[in-house]
Amino acid sequence: MSLEELFSFMDSRRVLTAEEERVLYSYDAAPRRCMPEVVLRPVDEEEVVEIVRVCTEEEVGLTPRGAGTSLCGASVASGGRHAVVDFTLMNRILEVDEDNRYVLAEPGVVYQELNRALEGYGLFFPPDPASGSVCTIGGMVAMNSSGMRAVRYGTTREYVASLRVAVAEGKVLSLGGRYMKSSSGYDLLGLFVGSEGTLGAFTEIGLRVLPKPEHSRVVGAEFETPEQACRAVLPLLRRTRTLSVVELMDARVVRATGGEEALSGWQGGAVLVCESEGFREEEVEEEVRIAAEVLQRHGGRVLEADAEQVWGCRRGALPALAELAENLLLEDVTVPVSELPGMLRGIEEVSERYGVEIAVFGHAGDGNLHPTFLWDGEDAPEEAVEELFRRCIALGGTLSGEHGIGTEKRRFMRFEHGSALELMRTIKQAVDPRGVFNPGKVV
Ligand SMILES: Cc1cc2nc3c(=O)[nH]c(=O)nc-3n(C[C@H](O)[C@H](O)[C@H](O)COP(=O)(O)OP(=O)(O)OC[C@H]3O[C@@H](n4cnc5c(N)ncnc54)[C@H](O)[C@@H]3O)c2cc1C
Structure with missing residues (x-):
């Protein structure tokens, strides 16, 4: 049966088989390229379930995909009969539950769009990846993404409260809920976070969200070397309570991103830039004063930093280095x-x-x-x-x-996990016995 026939339950405009359309899905932000045989663009859970059922029956590999910004090849096919399933049309925010600080959304919602919608409620979803203007929450949950704010707020994992997941043969699991805690059985929700699309496809994501701090201030310091800059990090963390960002850039990165303008007085060294956030202005000011003192005591020369500019440079580090x-x-x-x-x-x-x-x-x-x-x-x-x-x-x-x-x-996983890698493979086999989901990734 042709691929068009296999997926004839979908509107044919959302079943992409032309080469010029598929080529856009043949790469992500990692070097490897692989053309999928077909790209499917579902609009609801029912379609996702049917896609999974057909892929299982017909032994077609299935790679879920959000914005395709993965830096490790996770959102690209691995060859053979293979469908890429693009979730970007499933991009509705379904509910903002202010009382329980919980938001329910489809996986194709873009991180920044979600935060824009939450702003009106005085809430935010903190992980803050540098790709936040394009990456989807589905991709973030599947990668356990994070970013500059992890030092204070942790990673995506800490915010995943519930998931609906289409798994092998087209079953749907409903995991977690909007409660604050649970000690009921194995942590299956946790198992799917960071699973890189190898165990199932998310169709709905429930996230815990936080009140958004109203004040923030930035302070930076320059050091002779990145190593010297990093020697100041532990003392900084010991002395402060509200730092939400502590970022390092070596001299090449500062230069490549045009950071000289954002950091007035910079003389060519490595920099450490910190941000304090809070609900009381005095508290934030005090924190920045302490941070500046610690940076100075550990060999740093304190610099004036423009917050918007300096974070713009930091977020643009990867594309700026790509020019070099x-x-x-x-x-x-x-x-x-x-x-x-x-x-x-x-x-x-x-x-x-x-x-x-x-x-x-x-x-x-x-x-x-x-x-x-x-x-x-x-x-x-x-x-x-x-x-x-x-x-x-x-x-x-x-x-x-x-x-x-x-x-x-993948080839380095045994260095880190030793015999635990075998257990990961056993789990993959148990959850996805026919190896349909994102073959060739992680384990
Ligand atoms: C310039 C740049 C800066 C970046 N900065 C950061 C950063 O600061 N922090 C960080 O953590 N990452 C960063 N990344 C990496 C990347 O943006 C993140 O991993 C991001 O979360 C991926 O989201 P995505 O929507 O692009 O997902 P994709 O790349 O499309 O997919 C990523 C993974 O998620 C799976 N997936 C996608 N949707 C679903 C779904 N519905 N169900 C199940 N699995 C799914 C895919 O199969 C794949 O394994 C950066 C990338 C770039 C290019």
């Missing part, structure tokens, strides 16, 4: 905050040993760095990348703080 070389690979190593200086030394040693340029920026406040390999020509620095991960694991770290595994980091 023919190829770029952005990694996502995460270590205990106390090991940040060691991780930065490791990055420098890997750069020297393999002769590859590595720019560094990231969420220093939660130990999540984005060493970014930059090179010209064909040869990817594979050995250097592997050594970076080995060093990260040796420091008690993890392969990914927020970007996930996808296809790009």
Whole structure:
């Protein structure tokens, strides 16, 4: 049977088979390309369930997809008979429950759009990925995304209250609810968060949301090296209570993003930029004063920072670095905050040993760095990348703080998880016995 016939229960305008349409789904923000055989654009749960049923019966691989901004190849097909299921037409906010601080939405809602809608209620959904103007909440839940505010507010996981998930053979699981806590059985909700579309497809997402702080202030400081900057992070976290952002940018990143203008007085070093948020202005001011004092005491030269400009630069780090070389690979190593200086030394040693340029920026406040390999020509620095991960694991770290595994980091999973990787494979087999969901990813 042709693909059009298999999916004839859908409006044919939402079943894309033309090459010029499918090519748009053949890549995400990672280097690998793979053309799907068909792209399906469901508009409701009923269609998703039917898609899953047909894919299971016909042994067609199914990759759920939001905005396609994955940095690890998670939203691209893996070859063979394969459908990409684009969730961006399922983009309704279904309910804002102010009393319970809970919002119910379809998976294709864009992060920033959700926050725009919540603004009217004085609420917000905090994780704040740099891709927030385009990425979807479905993609965020599937990757357990986070961003600059994780140091205070945590990751997407902390906010997922309920999910409806279409799983193998077209069954639908309803998990969690709008209650604050539960100790009822296995944490299946938690299992689906960060599962990268390999266990099922979300059709509805319930999120906890928070009152939005009314005041914020930024303070920055310049250091001789990124390592010196990171030595100030633990003392900062010890002395302060309301810092919501602690970001690192090395000199290359400041220059590439035009950060000189945002940080007046910058003289060419690494910078640490912090933001304090709160409901009382005096509290925020006091916090920034303490932060400036700590930064200075640890060798920093305090800089005037324009909040909007500096966060614009920080969010634009990836596209700005992409201008510096023919190829770029952005990694996502995460270590205990106390090991940040060691991780930065490791990055420098890997750069020297393999002769590859590595720019560094990231969420220093939660130990999540984005060493970014930059090179010209064909040869990817594979050995250097592997050594970076080995060093990260040796420091008690993890392969990914927020970007996930996808296809790009799969081969390194055994370094981190050892025999627990077998248990992950057993779970995958139990939940998706015919291997329909996002084949070739994570495990
Ligand atoms: C410039 C740039 C900056 C970025 N900054 C950050 C950052 O600061 N923090 C961060 O965490 N990430 C960041 N990312 C990575 C990426 O944006 C996030 O992983 C994001 O959450 C992905 O959302 P998406 O809608 O693009 O999902 P996609 O890339 O389309 O998909 C991601 C994963 O989600 C799965 N998925 C999508 N929809 C569903 C669904 N309905 N059901 C089940 N699974 C689903 C897919 O199968 C895939 O495995 C950045 C990416 C770029 C390009």
